[in-house]
Amino acid sequence: MEITQKITGKQPTQADLLAENQALRARLAYLIEQAERNHSIMMRHQAFDLEIVGASSFPELIGTIFRTLPVISDLDALTLTLVDVDDDIRTVMEKLGVNFDDFPDLVFVPDVEGLGFDLQPGQQPKPQLGMFDALKHARQFPQPAVRLQSVGVVPLMRNKRLIGSLNLGSADPTRFSPSLGTDFVEHMASIIAICLENVISNEMLKYMGLTDALTGVFNRRYVDRRLLEEIARARRQAYPVSFMYIDIDHFKRVNDTVGHGGGDEVLREVATRIKAELRLSDALARFGGEEFVVLLIDADLESAAYVAERIRAGIAASMIELSHGVKVSITASVGVSSLSQVPDGGKPEAQAAQLIEQADEALYQAKEGGRNRVIRYAA
DSSP: OHHHHHHHSSOOOHHHHHHHHHHHHHHHHHHHHHHHHHHHHHHHHHHHHHHHHTOOSHHHHHHHHHHHHHHHTTOSEEEEEEEOGGGHHHHHHHHTTOOGGGOTTEEEESSGGGGOOOOOTTOOOOOEEEEOOTTTTTTTOSSOSSOOOEEEEEEEEETTEEEEEEEEEESOTTTTOTTSOOHHHHHHHHHHHHHHHHHHHHHHHHHHHTBOTTTSSEEHHHHHHHHHHHHHHHHHHTOOEEEEEEEETTHHHHHHHHHHHHHHHHHHHHHHHHHTTSOTTSEEEEEETTEEEEEEETOOHHHHHHHHHHHHHHHHSSOEEOTTSOEEOOOEEEEEEEESSOOTTSOHHHHHHHHHHHHHHHHHHHHHTTSSOEEEOOO
């Protein structure tokens, strides 16, 4: 009432008071609506933070980011760029079974310069907010689904190290203006960066724990685990699983002749020749010493024996030249077994052990029969 009096210089009428009351109510309703909206946004982002913090694998984390963040942040485009020197991240993830076709909006660059930030010595890069430029932002948004008008390119930092960028796109030209405050998006990017570094580190450790350090192929621990998974999957989807046991013939003579260093080179080359004959879905592992095994998915005994014969021939086809110029001739014996149809009711552990034992028995027969040959297990 006093406010109205001071402005108009006269006593407010009942209509004036009613109008002022309605205006105040409308303003209060707007503020309450904004507060509720902001609270809802905050709660959704807190739930998002908890979800990505709980992600236990690389595909789970990336999938959550791409599935959830565009919805809760009302984005028309979202991509993620990661610095991947020497393709280490991509290579390890592919070996662990990640299918990058599932993540078309995940982009890798070989160095930090590829992220497009203004990198000044001793200064942390800042988020870039502004109008979308098809040429300038081609790397961050290679194939946007809609016509973008404004973008936010936010650095992903870990311990003062730039590991990538979170790229936000909108069809609204005012959404990401240079004057927009960046505290919120920087906080979100910091959480994502922490989760990315943790998951990638864990996946790298997982890979190292499942890999033979000498040859770079998988180890027995990996195959034992993978075999159980594939037997269970084969039972559900009704496809055959086959197994090979491969042993380098007279390997002790190789070590005695060219030394253990030369023997190591032979093992690496044999692993390379075996791998050349396999599909991406197959798994190669070194069981120890001069023994390798191969797990073949959706391959019956005949198909597995055919692949085994190619492997045997590939190993024997040409001499292996060692680093000090010596050449050695190598052959291998192969035993093959198969579960043409995984029976219901049996324990996968028992079926896996049986498959390995049958391939080992066939390998023994190949050795006894003169070596450098493939023998199928016959019940």
